[in-house]
Structure formats: structure tokens, C-alpha cells
Amino acid sequence: MLDPADPQLVVDSRTLHFSWLPADPDAVAALVPPGLRPRRDRQVFMNQYVVEDDSQTSGFGAYSLTYLGVALEGVNAPGGVRPGGWWTHYVTSSPLVREYAAARGAPAVLGRTSIEVRGEALVAETVADGSPLIRARARVGETGHVVHAGHNRYFTRCAGQLVSSVYPFISETVDPFEIESVEFLEPGHPVYALRPENPLLITWGFYAPRTAFAYPGGLTPYPGQQARAEARGDASPRAGAPGPQRSAVRVVDQPVRR
Template sequence: MTELVAAQLVVNSRMLYFGWTPADPEAVSALVPEGLTPAPNRQVFMNQYVVDDATQTSGFGAYSLTYLGPDLSGMDAPDGVTPGRWWTHYFNSSPAVRAYAAARGVPASVGTTTIELRGHRLVATTESDGVPVIRTTARVGRTGDAVNRGQLRYLTHLDGELLSGNYPFVAEPVDPFEVESLEFLEPDHPVYALRPAEPLDVTWGFYSPRASFAYPGGESVLASVD
């Protein structure tokens, strides 16, 4: 297994994380490599988040990120319920974070994410190489006493091996929360394959102004691949 650099901690990011059923299930299936199985409904996940200040990380500095891809079947996170996930796109504003992610087989590319909140209306916009490609609009409330916590599982390919990483997180979700629209803005961009069905079917999700996590953790080699 390729030698990996030190783990990193991020605290109090502003995070919008949710899933949906896609407009083109077969296009989603085509993005899942041989040896892995997409979720039965071909569900897609996306995380749009912003780390505003370097003091919120153990070494990354401030950055923004959107990542997304298909949920998987038979590769659950340690809780045995949350599906494992396969990254197909990873738009990151930081060269340091892109290099860190690429060292784990993540398809890191140049991009920025902004999250604007005016009253109860939140708009998150993802740009790839300066071009807006995704825009999410949601209605959000205030944080209460609830806390989301657990571990997520992401899988990648690196140097001919299939890797699995567990990523612990703690987040304080707002209530109420509703995704009102999800727009994929560039039909010619590869990420358009993951666009949502109409009408929009959001299967789960949250917004948290204080989401903390470490990555990666608990990495292991699942298999050698061609």
C-alpha cells in the first residue's frame, strides 16, 4: 500500500450534506467501478462545505470543497446502516488539500464552493475551474440540541488497490431543513451525469454551521484491482 501522510482534523465547517435519486440511474451506475455495487435506487450523495479560517484545521488552512458520487450497496459504514460511498467528483479550492486527497486516490480537481445565508434562505454554489456547475437552494432554521455523529465510509482506487477509509464526524444540524432546488448548470460538464430526477427527490440530508470531522481514519486495503 502506498505510504500515506498524516491525518487531518477540521472543526466547525459550514456544511450542506444530502442525497437524492438521479435523473439517469444508468449513468450513475456507469461511474461505479467493477467490484463495487451501486445502491438499488442509484442514490447520489453530495457534500458542499466551507472552512472559513486556518485555525479550524490541524494543517490544511482555509478551503472550500464539494464532493459527490454514488452510494454503494454492501459496503456500509461502521454503524451498519449508512452506505459506503464512491467519490466521482471532488472540487477543492486548496492545492494542499487536493494533493492530500489525491494521495488517497480521490479524483481531486480545482474548484470553489460558496455558502450564502440570508435569513432562512441558503444558497450553495460549486464552481469547477471558475465555471458554476451546481447550485443548491435550501431553507434552514437554527441549531438546537440535536447532534449528528458517527463514521462515514468512502472508497477509492490507488496504485491498483481498492481502499476503504472511515471518517468520524460530529455535526450540529439546523431545524427545520429543506432542500428547495438542486440545479446542475452545465450539461457538458461530466458532473451532469449525477443530476437529480424531476421532481426533486431528496432522500436524506442536513445543514450544519458547525460540522467537525477527521480524515482519513481506519484506512484499509480491500482488494487489488487492475
């Protein structure tokens, strides 16, 4: 098992990352724990990605992954543009990645994600428990000269403590890009609460044949919860967060032309 306090690097993953407004805003808001606030529009995000080869990671090996969650108010990533997010679902093909992510508080389960591109047609599918859960279709073009670089901030819970980490990324995105449909295929599955409204309203997104990103080492306790714990005289709120605790470094999130 990998040490969850160790950072991990991934390069050249094929990544479909986008966000939408949900069909059931109240159900989405109910997934956010006390101490965090969903955005007023109850925005939902999803990242489906595939890592083809062991040589693309520092320790994970080849794997695929889908995570979904709820965008948050007042806890933006460095740069102040991208909202922080609460992970509600996390599906990976790798037992090693599942153990690593679960030790960091992610709701990780085993499954698989596929991304197929034929001409301009992209189909991304997430499967868990032997059944397709989510299918996204997009129209995609070619990579150009714009690289999107920045940070995502994601929250989890470890041993009852809200924690977050900041994940840097660099994506070589395609143009044109358009999400055509997002299907949630299992009404009885908990992930169905995140399904998009009809008509579909996409708030942002991209497809990148090559994305590099890192899992930072350690986790940072959420300051609001830490202050409340100290006021009550509780034990150190850092307890239960694996590894050394590190503060986020402020770096502006913006497209970079090369």
C-alpha cells in the first residue's frame, strides 16, 4: 500500500472534466456536510480520466478514474477562480489507487472508466458494480496552442475532520469542444442525485488528450472546523489527517499560451 502522505504525479492522462447544473438542487445540497456550503446554483462537477501506461505515474501504475462532487462557496482554489469541491463519488479501476485515496478520505470504490474518440465523437463511460453508471458524449477537435494550467481544491473527511488538498494540473485542451449529453443510467444508485437538469446546462469544461496533475503530500485541516474545535477545547484537529500538514501555495489559475 502507498503511504497516503506521499505525493503522486500523473502525466499524459486523457481527461474529460466539466460541470453542470443539477435536476434536483436540494438533493445535491444534502450531500454537502456541515461546515461547508454548496454554491447557490448547486453546481456539480465530474472528471473522467484514463491513464494508459505504468510509465505515466510515479507510483499508481495504469488506471482509470471518475470523481464527482459538489462545487462549494467561499473555499476557492488558489487564484480565487475555481471553486473548491466536495467529493461525493470516486470510482477507480485500481485497488492501489482506491486504498491511497480512501486513506485520504475519498469515497473510493472500484470500477472503471473508458474514453473513446472516433473522429469528432467522444464517448466517456463510468462503470461500477458491473453496471454502467454514467455516459457522457462530446464533440471534440484537435489540440492547439492553449494550455490550461491551475489548481483544484478538493475536500474530504478523515477521522471526522474536514480536510482539503490543492491539486495542480496542466491540460492541453482541444478546440472545438462541446458536451452533447450526460446520461445517468442507474436511477437506484446514489450517484443519480447528481444528474443534470433537462435541458442540459454546462457551466464549464474541457477535454484534454494530455493532462498532468499531482496529488500533494499531506492534508490541510479546514480552518473553520479547526477554529471551532479549538474553541471547544477538543484534541488537536490535526489528528486523523495522514502525513505532514501543508498550507496551499497561491499560484494564479489561468490559461497559458505556448
